[in-house]
Amino acid sequence: MLVACALAEDMTMTDEQIDQLSEEQANAITDEQWISIFLPRCRPNPSWKWTSQYFADPRNCNRFFQCVWFKPVRMSCPAGLHFNRRLNVCDYPARAGCRWWRPPRSSE
Numbered sequence: 726m727l728v729a730c731a732l733a734e735d736m737t738m739t740d741e742q743i744d745q746l747s748e749e750q751a752n753a754i755t756d757e758q759w760i761s762i763f764l765p766r767c768r769p770n771p772s773w774k775w776t777s778q779y780f781a782d783p784r785n786c787n788r789f790f791q792c793v794w795f796k797p798v799r800m801s802c803p804a805g806l807h808f809n810r811r812l813n814v815c816d817y818p819a820r821a822g823c824r825w826w827r828p829p830r831s832s833e
Contacts, residue, residue: 738762743783744824751783759783759790760797767792781810786823 743751743762754762763780782788782799789808790797802808802815807823809816 737765746783748784754784756799760799763790763792763797767795767797779808779810779813781808781823783824786818786821 759782766780767778778792780790780797782790786807787802789800789802789810791800792798805818806815807818807821808814809821811822815821
């Protein structure tokens with residue numbers, strides 16, 4: 726229901742709303758819809774100084790969106806790394822804190 730409301734209205738969602746999505750709900754949103762959700766965030770800050778802006782792709786630990794000329798562009802981390810949304814860098818999976826990442830089970 727939350728996803729339908731956000732998508733039907735103006736395609737904006739707060740960080741809190743994004744964090745409340747289930748994995749299934751996040752995966753149901755297309756790339757184009759995520760770009761529309763993040764588009765209002767790709768603006769200069771109030772002092773008109775440009776800062777790089779990054780947003781984790783809620784569907785894929787390896788991917789993120791970066792604002793390029795005021796538009797979100799989907800990017801990928803190098804193989805084996807996940808996007809760390811606290812630091813805005815690609816990082817080791819155990820440190821990145823991706824919501825749905827499950828560490829591999831050790832073979833005994």
